[in-house]
Amino acid sequence: xxxxxxxxxxxxxxxxxxxLLFVHGVxxxxxxxxxxxxxxxxxxxxxxxLTMLLGGACSASSNALALTTTxxxxxxxxxxxxxxxxxxxxxxxLPISTRTFRRENA
Numbered sequence: 001x002x003x004x005x006x007x008x009x010x011x012x013x014x015x016x017x018x019x020l021l022f023v024h025g026v027x028x029x030x031x032x033x034x035x036x037x038x039x040x041x042x043x044x045x046x047x048x049x050l051t052m053l054l055g056g057a058c059s060a061s062s063n064a065l066a067l068t069t070t071x072x073x074x075x076x077x078x079x080x081x082x083x084x085x086x087x088x089x090x091x092x093x094l095p096i097s098t099r100t101f102r103r104e105n106a
Contacts, residue, residue, distance in 0.1 A: 017059040018055060025047060
């Protein structure tokens with residue numbers, strides 16, 4: 001037992017993840033500005049905010065799932081059964097250039 005509340009302990013873990021994502025986002029935006037971006041400044045500043053929001057939601061749901069399962073052996077297959085289809089359906093594994101796609105099918 002600890003004198004700290006459970007809510008504070010969980011919120012601390014989620015905030016740690018959000019702050020880490022914020023630092024990564026600031027570094028990436030700074031590197032982007034160093035390379036003279038062609039996009040809008042508002043979009044580049046909105047990116048870390050959306051990343052923190054999505055990362056906080058994923059962190060909170062992962063902690064909630066970990067609390068409901070009774071063993072680490074149960075948590076890993078559940079997370080992998082969600083992460084693998086999301087990765088495959090995201091389009092990240094598709095070629096960037098459409099010319100490559102046309103050459104293969106021509």
